[in-house]
Amino acid sequence: MPIERFRGRLFLAGATDDEVYDSAGMARNIARSRSAAGLETELLVFEDAGHGIVGDGWSPGSSYAKGSPQKTAAAQRALWPATLDFFNRAFGQD
Numbered sequence: 001m002p003i004e005r006f007r008g009r010l011f012l013a014g015a016t017d018d019e020v021y022d023s024a025g026m027a028r029n030i031a032r033s034r035s036a037a038g039l040e041t042e043l044l045v046f047e048d049a050g051h052g053i054v055g056d057g058w059s060p061g062s063s064y065a066k067g068s069p070q071k072t073a074a075a076q077r078a079l080w081p082a083t084l085d086f087f088n089r090a091f092g093q094d
Contacts (some may be wrong), residue, residue, distance in 0.1 A: 003030050006036040011042045011086040013079055015049035019066040023051070046075035053079055073089055 003010075010032055014023035024045045046053055050067015050076040055076035 003033055005085065006041065007039065009040045009042070009090045010034065011044075011090075013044040013046070013075075014055060015051065015053050015067065015072070015075060015080075017048055017067040017071075018051045020051040023039070023085075042086055043077065046071065047079070049075040052076070066078045 010030075012027040014025070014027035016024045018024065025042055027045065029039045031043040048068045048071040050069075050072045052067075053075040054070055
């Protein structure tokens with residue numbers, strides 16, 4: 001996918017122990033490609049977290065084997081506020 005065609009600001013998140021796909025690697029590749037094209041990209045990579053990084057921090061478990069439940073819960077607690085912060089900055093809201 002030629003992600004460089006999207007000229008807007010982009011926010012990406014991934015986890016290093018994602019058991020479904022290499023979300024951290026893919027997010028890093030997208031960020032690297034966009035950086036080379038001079039495009040603004042924000043990247044969060046959660047070390048040792050699993051696939052389920054979306055949530056409220058109360059459901060870190062997974063039916064999959066990888067990813068620390070504690071790290072996944074921490075990622076869940078961090079990701080939503082970071083997403084809201086990105087939207088506030090990107091769209092000029094206070």
